[in-house]
Amino acid sequence: QVQLVESGGGLVQTGGSLRLACAASGRTFSGYAMGWFRQAPGKEREFVSSISWRAGTTNYADSVKGRFTISRDSAKNTLYLQMNSLQPEDTAVYYCAAKVGGLVIRSASDYPYWGQGTQVTVSS
Helix, strand or coil, X not given: CCEEEEEXXXXXXXXXXXXXXXXXXXXXXXXXXXXXXXXXCCCCCEEEEEEEXXXXXXXXXXXXXXXXXXXXXXXXXXXXXXXXXXXXXXXXXXXXXXXXXCCCCCCHHHCCEECCCEEEEEEX
C-alpha cells in the first residue's frame, strides 16, 4: 500500500521560503509520477507541480513557475517542494500525490494516492 506523509508546512511572512517534504513508502516509485497540489479555503484543489520519478521531467502551474522547485531523492524515497518568494495567495493545505506511470499530469483525479496534507500560511 502506498503511503505518503507530508511535512514542512508552517507560518511564514511574505517573501519567505519553505521546503515541503513527502516521505513515500510501500512501493518502488521508479515507474511513478508524483505531484504537489494545494487547496485554499473555499476553493477547489489545484495543481502546483509534478515530476516523473525516473526521468525527472517536471511540470509547474503558471502561478508558481520561477518560485517553486520540485525535486525527489530516490535514495530516501522523498519528494520535495522548495517554495521561495511566498505570497499570501500561496496560503493553502498542500498535498502530495502519486500515480502509476511516469507521465506528468496536472489533473488531480488521475492521482489515486494522497497524503494527509500540510498547512502553509503566508502572512502579509
